[in-house]
Amino acid sequence: xxxxxxxxxxxxxxxxxxxxxxxxxxxxxxxxxxxxxxxxxxxxxxxxxxxxxxxxxxxxxxxxxxxxxxxxxxxxxxxxxxxxxxxxxxxxxxxxxxxxxxxxxxxxxxxxxxxxxxxxxxxxxxxxxxxxxxxxxxxxxxxxxxxxxxxxxxxxxxxxxxxxxxxxxxxxxxxxxxxxxxxxxxxxxxxxxxxxxxxxxxxxxxxxxxxxxxxxxxxxxxxxxxxxxxxxxxxxxxxxxxxxxxxxxxxxxxxxxxxxxxxxxxxxxxxxxxxxxxxxxxxxxxxxxxxxxxxxxxxxxxxxxxxxxxxxxxxxxxxxxxxxxxxxxxxxxxxxxxxxxxxxxxxxxxxxxxxxxxxxxxxxxxxxxxxxxxxxxxxxxxxxxxxxxxxxxxxxxxxxxxxxxxxxxxxxxxxxxxxxxxxxxxxxxxxxxxxxxxxxxxxxxxxxxxxxxxxxxxxxxxxxxxxxxxxxxxxxxxxxxxxxxxxxxxxxxxxxxxxxxxxxxxxxxxxxxxxxxxxxxxxxxx
Ligand SMILES: NC(=O)C1=CN([C@@H]2O[C@H](COP(=O)(O)OP(=O)(O)OC[C@H]3O[C@@H](n4cnc5c(N)ncnc54)[C@H](O)[C@@H]3O)[C@@H](O)[C@H]2O)C=CC1
Ligand SMILES: O=C(O)CCC(=O)C(=O)O
Numbered sequence: 284x285x286x287x288x289x290x291x292x293x294x295x296x297x298x299x300x301x302x303x304x305x306x307x308x309x310x311x312x313x314x315x316x317x318x319x320x321x322x323x324x325x326x327x328x329x330x331x332x333x334x335x336x337x338x339x340x341x342x343x344x345x346x347x348x349x350x351x352x353x354x355x356x357x358x359x360x361x362x363x364x365x366x367x368x369x370x371x372x373x374x375x376x377x378x379x380x381x382x383x384x385x386x387x388x389x390x391x392x393x394x395x396x397x398x399x400x401x402x403x404x405x406x407x408x409x410x411x412x413x414x415x416x417x418x419x420x421x422x423x424x425x426x427x428x429x430x431x432x433x434x435x436x437x438x439x440x441x442x443x444x445x446x447x448x449x450x451x452x453x454x455x456x457x458x459x460x461x462x463x464x465x466x467x468x469x470x471x472x473x474x475x476x477x478x479x480x481x482x483x484x485x486x487x488x489x490x491x492x493x494x495x496x497x498x499x500x501x502x503x504x505x506x507x508x509x510x511x512x513x514x515x516x517x518x519x520x521x522x523x524x525x526x527x528x529x530x531x532x533x534x535x536x537x538x539x540x541x542x543x544x545x546x547x548x549x550x551x552x553x554x555x556x557x558x559x560x561x562x563x564x565x566x567x568x569x570x571x572x573x574x575x576x577x578x579x580x581x582x583x584x585x586x587x588x589x590x591x592x593x594x595x596x597x598x599x600x601x602x603x604x605x606x607x608x609x610x611x612x613x614x615x616x617x618x619x620x621x622x623x624x625x626x627x628x629x630x631x632x633x634x635x636x637x638x639x640x641x642x643x644x645x646x647x648x649x650x651x652x653x654x655x656x657x658x659x660x661x662x663x664x665x666x667x668x669x670x671x672x673x674x675x676x677x678x679x680x681x682x683x684x685x686x687x688x689x690x691x692x693x694x695x696x697x698x699x700x701x702x703x704x705x706x707x708x709x710x711x712x713x714x715x716x717x718x719x720x721x722x723x724x725x726x727x728x729x730x731x732x733x734x735x736x737x738x739x740x741x742x743x744x745x746x747x748x749x750x751x752x753x754x755x756x757x758x759x760x761x762x763x764x765x766x767x768x769x770x771x772x773x774x775x776x777x778x779x780x781x782x783x784x785x786x787x788x789x790x791x792x793x794x795x796x797x798x799x800x801x802x803x804x805x806x807x808x809x
Contacts, residue, residue: 290331296574369669378572379564384436390536421445426478434484487514500526515541618655623807627702641685727769727778744777
C-alpha cells in the first residue's frame with residue numbers, strides 16, 4: 284500500500300511508516316493541482332493543518348482509505364465526505380497539548396511583559412527602559428473559554444501563577460470544573476466581564492467562530508489581555524483590531540489566524556499584538572510524539588483495525604479499547620457468519636449485549652458486528668467508518684439492547700437477524716478476557732473456539748454422519764481440528780460445526796452435500 288505525506292512530520296514517524304513495508308512518498312509543499320492528480324495512487328495521506336481535504340480532494344482520492352492528521356484540530360478536513368466514502372480520519376489529540384498549553388502561557392507572559400518588543404528594541408542597539416512596563420499575573424482573573432484538554436492544562440498552570448481561574452464551557456460536567464478548581468461561568472458574558480485575561484481553547488465551530496467579538500469587547504474590562512492559541516477567528520480579528528485601537532484590549536498574544544499562511548493581517552501592524560506563525564505545537568517533544576503516534580494510527584487503520592483516535596468513529600481511549608478488543612473480534616466473527624450461512628436479504632439486525640459486556644461502551648462493537656455482516660458481500664468497501672451508513676443505505680434496521688443480568692455466561696453477544704420472515708440467531712461469549720467462543724447458532728448450543736476456516740452442517744441426527752464427513756474431508760486432504768455436534772431433540776435435526784486447517788473447495792462441499800442425511804453444508808471464512 285502507498286502512503287503520501289504532504290507536510291513535515293518527525294523523521295521517527297516516517298521511519299515507522301517505512302519499516303512497516305509500506306511505500307512512503309514525502310512531498311512537502313506539493314501544489315494543489317499535483318496533489319489532486321496523484322492522490323488516486325495512494326491508500327493513505329498524512330497531513331498537518333495546511334493541506335485542505337475537501338470534497339474536490341475526495342473526488343480524486345478514489346483509492347484513499349485513511350487520512351492521518353498529524354496534530355489535533357481537524358478543521359482542514361471535511362468529515363462528511365470521508366465518512367460517506369468509508370475513509371477513516373485519525374488524529375493525535377493528546378500528543379501536542381502540553382506544547383500548545385505552554386505556548387499559550389508563553390504568549391500571555393510575553394505580551395504582558397512586552398518581551399518581544401523590548402527584545403527588538405535592544406537588538407536595535409538601544410537601551411531605553413521606559414515604555415515596556417508590564418503587568419503581573421498574580422492576583423488577576425483568567426477567563427478560559429473551553430475547558431477541554433488544552434484549556435484545563437492552561438488553567439492549572441495559571442493557578443500556579445497565583446491567578447483566579449474562571450471558565451465557560453457549557454458542554455462539560457460540573458465535576459470537571461471542580462476537578463481543576465475552576466469557577467464555572469454559566470455564560471460567556473459573565474466570563475468576559477470578570478476576566479483580566481481571556482484565553483480561548485475551543486475548536487473552530489459555527490458557534491465558536493467570532494464568539495469574542497464587538498459585543499464582548501463592549502462589556503470587557505478596560506485593559507483586558509487576550510490570547511488565541513486555538514484557531515483563527517475564535518476571537519474576531521476585525522473586532523480585536525478595533526478594540527485594541529480603542530485601548531479596550533491592552534495586549535494580544537496570537538498564534539493562529541483565519542487565513543494561514545498570512546503576512547498581511549492588520550494585526551501585524553499593532554505594536555501590542557505579539558504573534559507567532561501557528562507554532563503552538565512546534566516543539567521537539569510534540570512533533571516526535573505526533574509523528575510517531577500518527578504513523579502507528581495510520582498503519583492500524585490501513586489494516587482495518589479499530590483506532591483509538593479515529594475522528595469519525597466512536598471516541599475510545601486506549602484503556603476502553605483494550606477492554607473491548609476481544610468483543611470487537613467476537614462481534615465481527617458473529618456478524619460474518621450470517622452471509623456465509625444464509626442468502627436472504629436482511630431486514631433487521633437486533634444486537635443484544637448481556638452481562639458484563641452490557642456495562643461497557645459498546646458502540647464500537649456494534650460497528651464491528653455490522654462490518655462483519657457486510658464484509659462477505661461487500662469486501663473492503665465496508666469498514667468501521669461506514670458500517671452503520673451501509674446498513675442504513677440498505678434499509679436495514681439496527682436495534683441494540685442491553686441486559687445486565689447474567690444467563691449461562693458472564694457476558695454474551697447475541698445477534699437476531701431477520702430476513703424474509705425468518706430469524707437467524709448466533710451468539711458468542713468471551714472467556715478470560717480474550718478466549719472467544721461461539722455458543723449458539725440458530726438455537727443449537729456449542730462451545731466453539733472460532734478459527735479462520737469452519738464448516739457448518741445441518742443434518743439428520745442419525746448414526747454415521749460424522750464418519751462420512753470425516754472420510755470425505757480426509758480424501759480431500761483437509762485436516763479437522765475440532766468438531767462439535769449440537770442437537771435439540773434426539774433423532775431430529777442436528778448441527779455440526781467443524782474447524783478445519785485449510786480451505787474447503789466447492790467440489791468437496793458438493794460431495795458432502797450429497798451424503799444422505801445432510802440437509803445443508805456451508806464453509807465459512809472468519
Ligand atoms: N496552536 C496550535 O498549534 C494548536 C491548537 N490547537 C487547538 O486548540 C483548541 C483546543 O484543543 P483541545 O483542548 O485539544 O480540544 P478539546 O476538544 O479537548 O476541548 C475543547 C473544549 O471546547 C469546548 N467548547 C466547544 N464549543 C464551545 C463553546 N461554544 N463555548 C465554550 N466551550 C466550547 C468543548 O466542550 C471542549 O471542552 C482546538 O481549536 C485545537 O485545534 C491544538 C493543538 C495545537
Ligand atoms: O503544527 C501543526 O501541525 C498544527 C498544530 C495544531 O494546530 C493542531 O494540532 O491542532
